[in-house]
Amino acid sequence: MEKVKRARIQDVAELAGVSNMTVSRVLNGGVKVSEVKRKAVMNAVERLNYSPDAAARRLASKKSYMIGLLYQDLDISYVSKFLLRALKSCRNVDHHLVPDGIDGDIDEFYRAVKKLIDVTQIDGVILLAPISNNPQILELLQNAQIPFVRISPDDHSNISPLIAIDEFKAGYAMTEYLISLGHTKIAHIKGHPNQAASRLREEGFEAAMQANNLKIRPEYIVQGYYTYDSGIPASHALLAGDDRPTAIFAANDEMAAAAISVANKLGIKTPQQLSVGGLDDAQLAVTMSPHLTTIRQPIMEMAELAVDLLTSNMMQTNKLLARGHRHILDFELVKRQSATYPEINISTNK
Amino acid sequence: MEKVKRARIQDVAELAGVSNMTVSRVLNGGVKVSEVKRKAVMNAVERLNYSPDAAARRLASKKSYMIGLLYQDLDISYVSKFLLRALKSCRNVDHHLVPDGIDGDIDEFYRAVKKLIDVTQIDGVILLAPISNNPQILELLQNAQIPFVRISPDDHSNISPLIAIDEFKAGYAMTEYLISLGHTKIAHIKGHPNQAASRLREEGFEAAMQANNLKIRPEYIVQGYYTYDSGIPASHALLAGDDRPTAIFAANDEMAAAAISVANKLGIKTPQQLSVGGLDDAQLAVTMSPHLTTIRQPIMEMAELAVDLLTSNMMQTNKLLARGHRHILDFELVKRQSATYPEINISTNK
DNA sequence: CTGAAAGCGCTTACAG
């Protein structure tokens, strides 16, 4: 074994000609250190390829350098993408991510979170929707004074920083895109009524229709619940009749997939006779055929930002990052095969 | 704040009337402690709800209590399921899981693994397929003398414990099931030729056909590469002709989904005119229609076992768990709507 | 089988 001995803080201090404390201060920031010594330390750190021993640091500081990630297992694709990136981000800043999801009932989960606070002693928590809306959990964290960041919460109050996309704009953008293709008879499958995002997406849909002087027909707006199964009867209601829409904007990809499946069964071809747009850019968007036109949330960026907020908030006492800041990120319209010009227009144009 | 102070080893020792060392020994096992004192310690631990401080333990022992999980990001559903369970298992045994995947090129990944060994100082590693076959990585771990467990490796040599299902049997089981439904004209879409599992699944298919005196037609065996896209032309080759099969066994779910999609386009109804069986039980198996009949690997169990092997191996010096033991777990045939009796048989029976 | 001492590598007060 050519095991290289890891450098300790002492080694760095000696090489830089300062005390351990000065090294520690440079590395942890926040406190003033003369520019000369700071440079000397940085140099020594570089040369020795030093990185502080996590265990020692934890033991001495009584901080855990761990942050929790709380999720609800439902949408595995969204969660796992976020998780993967959060894990990576955490490692970049010498933290550990401790993920925990709802397995059994909510009470069990509540106890698990309590344990994260009391036993694991996490420094902060990321809450993925829809947990970011759970009042019990929010209260628990607030009482324990654990910093947390909410992802896509319904409530945009300033109890914590939050990260989200503009759901209204997302609904607007997809609808506008369908309109730009030439569609006028556009339907919408709504998301679960227990989430504010569902309402916002619907409002975006309606605003885009109105802005383009298109009629919003009540029978073209049907209820779904974000699951594939809920999309089946919803799509049926939309497509079974004679005067059916030429485009459907479903509030998520699962329901969009259901719409395409129902159309298929009814002998309606996608995208030739029916354009479909989703929202999420889930895994299935590219494993179905045709590939789904959808809206992609910047999951990677959200995960990185969440970790940054929690960790830099911790290390620096400065309040640059106000506790309750709202971070609204840009989404991306992903144009694939499931949406195209309506047939009728093509013939008209010829 | 009603923050409860965590008990320290000292508190346990005092309550039990022994020294810190005895407490430590009871908790870490392996060394002999008199039954009386052991019980006293266990009692005290229980009453104080004591759990050792991970940071202190790491610092003192020079073990990291961390294990790595190496994966290749391709099949996100398989990886994320495994990851989630491994995370949970690790926490149950007071370990941390440090996942790392191939992001860029293999060289970068190689360096990342080296860093895991040198800097993070992981105690052990779990290798998910297909990384469990990577000779560079395997050699790196062997040289560094890091214990590792391979999941579904091609090579069943005894360089490490391995966990897998019997791929041959899985191929056999699915084929046998299709035969039991009454199918005789059964085709197979093979998996990527660079994985031993592909060959074994195919051999299972052929063995089941032969065992039932069914003809294996070369034109009914086509090449795929485990991706949805690769399944499209493969399925076309199978279904475009006149004398098409009544059932297809695809070596994974992605390709099975492709087969159903192609059938749909060709006006062949699933499952009425074509039964399809996959393998994996991926997310998409239940978000497509019809829901896919497939074979489920016991991912949860695999993850738990992998963690157990690595951690118990570590704590106890006993060799109960031989380094190179092969753990072959049972899979499960999941019967859903995509496979049913062939049409022709139904009419015959009437 | 059991315990007293020393030390793991950091950071937190406490001085200056």
Added chain:
DNA sequence: CTGAAAGCGCTTACAG
């Protein structure tokens, strides 16, 4: 702005 001392909560030798 900087440093010497003490201590975080365990485990590793070392004795007995």
